[in-house]
Amino acid sequence: ARQSDSQPGERRIDFPVSVVLPAGGTGERTGLKTPKQFCSFLGRPLISYTIQSFERVSWIQSIVVVVAKENMDLMTDIMQRFQHRKVRAVPGGSTRHRSIYNGVLALGEQKEEEEGSVSVDRPKVVIIHDAVRPFVEEDFLYKIAMAAKEQGAAGAIRPLVSTVIATTSEGYLDHSLERTKYRASEMPQGFTYDVISQAYHRCTESELEFGTECLHLALQFCGTNAKLIEGPPTLWKVTHKRDLAAAESIVKETLSRSACVITGGSSCAETLANALQKAAGAVDMTLDIVPDLTGDCVTYLLTECNFIQVSVNRCCLTELKTLLTDLEEENRAVLQPPVVIWIHLSSLEELSVNGTTPGPAAIMDVASAAKLRNILLYGVWLHQSEAEPLKRAPRSSTSTCRLQTSVVMLDVTGILDAAS
Amino acid sequence: ARQSDSQPGERRIDFPVSVVLPAGGTGERTGLKTPKQFCSFLGRPLISYTIQSFERVSWIQSIVVVVAKENMDLMTDIMQRFQHRKVRAVPGGSTRHRSIYNGVLALGEQKEEEEGSVSVDRPKVVIIHDAVRPFVEEDFLYKIAMAAKEQGAAGAIRPLVSTVIATTSEGYLDHSLERTKYRASEMPQGFTYDVISQAYHRCTESELEFGTECLHLALQFCGTNAKLIEGPPTLWKVTHKRDLAAAESIVKETLSRSACVITGGSSCAETLANALQKAAGAVDMTLDIVPDLTGDCVTYLLTECNFIQVSVNRCCLTELKTLLTDLEEENRAVLQPPVVIWIHLSSLEELSVNGTTPGPAAIMDVASAAKLRNILLYGVWLHQSEAEPLKRAPRSSTSTCRLQTSVVMLDVTGILDAAS
Ligand SMILES: [Mg+2]
Numbered sequence: 001a002r003q004s005d006s007q008p009g010e011r012r013i014d015f016p017v018s019v020v021l022p023a024g025g026t027g028e029r030t031g032l033k034t035p036k037q038f039c040s041f042l043g044r045p046l047i048s049y050t051i052q053s054f055e056r057v058s059w060i061q062s063i064v065v066v067v068a069k070e071n072m073d074l075m076t077d078i079m080q081r082f083q084h085r086k087v088r089a090v091p092g093g094s095t096r097h098r099s100i101y102n103g104v105l106a107l108g109e110q111k112e113e114e115e116g117s118v119s120v121d122r123p124k125v126v127i128i129h130d131a132v133r134p135f136v137e138e139d140f141l142y143k144i145a146m147a148a149k150e151q152g153a154a155g156a157i158r159p160l161v162s163t164v165i166a167t168t169s170e171g172y173l174d175h176s177l178e179r180t181k182y183r184a185s186e187m188p189q190g191f192t193y194d195v196i197s198q199a200y201h202r203c204t205e206s207e208l209e210f211g212t213e214c215l216h217l218a219l220q221f222c223g224t225n226a227k228l229i230e231g232p233p234t235l236w237k238v239t240h241k242r243d244l245a246a247a248e249s250i251v252k253e254t255l256s257r258s259a260c261v262i263t264g265g266s267s268c269a270e271t272l273a274n275a276l277q278k279a280a281g282a283v284d285m286t287l288d289i290v291p292d293l294t295g296d297c298v299t300y301l302l303t304e305c306n307f308i309q310v311s312v313n314r315c316c317l318t319e320l321k322t323l324l325t326d327l328e329e330e331n332r333a334v335l336q337p338p339v340v341i342w343i344h345l346s347s348l349e350e351l352s353v354n355g356t357t358p359g360p361a362a363i364m365d366v367a368s369a370a371k372l373r374n375i376l377l378y379g380v381w382l383h384q385s386e387a388e389p390l391k392r393a394p395r396s397s398t399s400t401c402r403l404q405t406s407v408v409m410l411d412v413t414g415i416l417d418a419a420s
Numbered sequence: 421a422r423q424s425d426s427q428p429g430e431r432r433i434d435f436p437v438s439v440v441l442p443a444g445g446t447g448e449r450t451g452l453k454t455p456k457q458f459c460s461f462l463g464r465p466l467i468s469y470t471i472q473s474f475e476r477v478s479w480i481q482s483i484v485v486v487v488a489k490e491n492m493d494l495m496t497d498i499m500q501r502f503q504h505r506k507v508r509a510v511p512g513g514s515t516r517h518r519s520i521y522n523g524v525l526a527l528g529e530q531k532e533e534e535e536g537s538v539s540v541d542r543p544k545v546v547i548i549h550d551a552v553r554p555f556v557e558e559d560f561l562y563k564i565a566m567a568a569k570e571q572g573a574a575g576a577i578r579p580l581v582s583t584v585i586a587t588t589s590e591g592y593l594d595h596s597l598e599r600t601k602y603r604a605s606e607m608p609q610g611f612t613y614d615v616i617s618q619a620y621h622r623c624t625e626s627e628l629e630f631g632t633e634c635l636h637l638a639l640q641f642c643g644t645n646a647k648l649i650e651g652p653p654t655l656w657k658v659t660h661k662r663d664l665a666a667a668e669s670i671v672k673e674t675l676s677r678s679a680c681v682i683t684g685g686s687s688c689a690e691t692l693a694n695a696l697q698k699a700a701g702a703v704d705m706t707l708d709i710v711p712d713l714t715g716d717c718v719t720y721l722l723t724e725c726n727f728i729q730v731s732v733n734r735c736c737l738t739e740l741k742t743l744l745t746d747l748e749e750e751n752r753a754v755l756q757p758p759v760v761i762w763i764h765l766s767s768l769e770e771l772s773v774n775g776t777t778p779g780p781a782a783i784m785d786v787a788s789a790a791k792l793r794n795i796l797l798y799g800v801w802l803h804q805s806e807a808e809p810l811k812r813a814p815r816s817s818t819s820t821c822r823l824q825t826s827v828v829m830l831d832v833t834g835i836l837d838a839a840s
Pocket residue numbers: 212213214215
């Protein structure tokens with residue numbers, strides 16, 4: 001169950017860790033009809049982003065999502081559509097604590113599962129997280145898991161964002177708390193399986209009904225004093241409708257941060273690629289330049305980067321279509337839409353002589369077909385001339401290659417905006 | 421100074437109210453280089469949205485923005501560019517309290533101002549607000565102003581979003597607070613001028629240096645116990661970079677909520693307008709239908725609605741250009757970009773006979789010119805036929821008017837997305 005044993009670059013967790021994601025909320029604070037964990041942005045529901053954050057951590061063996069009975073079908077559909085592998089859904093209870101308890105119990109029963117599901121151990125540590133905090137990172141999960149194993153319980157904290165004040169029963173200021181002595185309790189929290197299951201087993205009906213804080217149960221019913229760890233701002237919770245726009249902006253920014261430029265080995269294309277790389281660096285975007293996606297470079301098809309395909313004087317879309325087919329075969333578009341920008345570098349001779357140069361209509365047809373497979377394709381035409389040498393233009397080794405077009409727009413975030 | 425006396429529909433505030441907006445923050449939490457109050461979305465800095473929220477309240481007489489010395493020029497430029505009238509900027513101090521104190525002192529000196537500025541009374545009530553909470557509403561400002569006048573001090577509170585916990589010095593859970601007894605202290609807060617100026621006059625250097633809570637000063641140095649009033653979620657504070665995307669989404673939603681359809685009096689256009697009105701109602705958008713913008717309807721040019729101009733069988737852009745000129749003359753595009761959708765209803769006869777029908781190139785020229793004046797223009801062509809009657813189609817009185825195009829896209833939010 002522990003893939004990290006064979007992957008030396010990763011953090012080593014040598015005990016089984018599983019996750020409970022309570023997702024039974026009704027979304028009353030978002031101003032939306034759909035519960036917020038099921039609201040979509042960029043074509044995917046929020047909860048799928050959260051699940052992905054856990055699934056990509058190699059040492060997390062399984063995730064139990066606890067959903068209201070009426071949303072079980074929806075959840076099953078999401079798991080299939082976005083090909084989530086480590087997840088199963090169990091029905092929730094009438095309160096947050098009852099739902100989490102159901103999830104913990106499901107983890108304990110996992111050995112008796114029906115055939116076809118992945119065989120997993122009863123976890124040593126259970127991480128509890130909110131379905132509406134999609135951006136939790138592996139680093140922090142590692143800290144929580146390690147502290148939970150050592151102390152029995154651990155939880156994320158954040159500085160208070162507002163002064164906390166006590167009010168009189170008449171609605172007047174009584175006193176304000178000294179901000180440095182208090183913290184906001186956030187998610188994720190981690191527990192040994194024994195602590196969290198015993199805490200729920202021992203606690204009262206009243207706790208299950210009205211309580212919300214798991215750390216409190218561990219302290220009260222197991223005497224386990226939680227280790228508190230300050231988490232990053234990314235632990236933030238999607239609460240209101242406006243937060244969906246904020247979450248979308250974070251995903252877009254991540255998506256737009258890196259791209260792979262495919263030159264086909266042409267020196268002209270390489271000159272352009274180097275110029276793009278420099279320009280992208282100035283806006284904190286990383287471009288890698290490769291001749292093609294064979295050999296070691298095939299890994300780019302598996303990572304979350306975008307692609308810039310440069311075609312030189314080609315009269316058909318072959319290279320581009322190969323890239324699109326490769327992306328589809330690797331299922332790269334299931335979780336996030338990759339952006340592909342096709343730059344067609346053509347000489348004036350080609351324009352005037354060759355009637356088969358693909359025009360905007362052809363690229364738009366390919367783009368429409370790609371969009372249906374969740375790939376966002378854009379075309380840029382650049383016309384180069386060998387007739388008008390510019391002063392101080394760098395010369396490439398095999399041919400003189402200059403661009404008449406002075407500005408190349410490659411703001412991928414903007415492009416995603418336009419496409420959404 | 422009190423316009424509300426002559427405007428019976430508004431809430432009556434019969435004492436002078438002014439505002440202090442501390443805007444000296446350095447933006448270290450946004451992940452942005454620019455302090456967040458000066459970050460722009462939809463072409464306008466955050467602080468201008470906040471100022472607008474106060475400027476449109478008739479009973480607020482003046483606003484003092486307190487900015488760091490190095491940002492005075494920037495602030496002056498913003499005030500001019502977005503034509504803010506009730507505002508002046510004063511330099512801030514080294515801490516939040518010193519900055520607010522500077523603002524309060526400036527309000528007291530306002531009588532001695534140089535020529536040219538609006539003459540205003542020393543305020544009875546001072547409202548203090550954060551520059552980074554742009555969506556404060558008149559209703560709530562009214563409650564704060566009234567309570568401040570009666571009690572001497574009043575402040576906004578919100579329910580706690582997280583459990584607040586006390587930590588031991590070793591970083592373990594000590595206890596968690598009972599959530600119902602505590603509240604988060606938010607902005608705006610209101611004080612009588614006497615209470616806030618005396619509190620600052622009497623308080624210690626240490627308070628000015630390390631304190632943050634104005635309500636606390638009023639209690640400690642004037643014995644004034646603040647009335648606490650629960651505020652709406654819109655009081656929320658732009659803190660992180662992601663919050664700028666959230667703020668933008670709120671502005672877009674507000675912008676897309678209402679539009680005025682101009683039919684030119686044509687029955688064909690009215691049939692279309694009625695269908696649009698029904699469709700818009702289903703997505704919580706309000707469309708008003710008018711023949712033109714003369715008479716009482718001229719007020720639409722002054723409100724924050726968008727426009728749909730329907731032109732029937734016209735071979736030129738006259739109506740559209742008149743609307744754009746009117747909008748420009750009313751300065752409607754200074755604060756928010758109005759969206760204008762031009763629907764050109766043409767018969768097939770017109771298409772085949774009349775060579776002067778404006779094509780996409782012509783409308784794009786007009787749109788480019790409008791964009792420079794912050795007006796977002798979109799064109800939709802609908803071709804109508806009198807040759808193919810549909811069953812159950814409603815007949816208008818003067819002509820049979822049916823649309824071959826089955827779907828009319830009018831998602832103004834989406835259009836704004838594409839334009840941004
Ligand atoms: Mg809890």
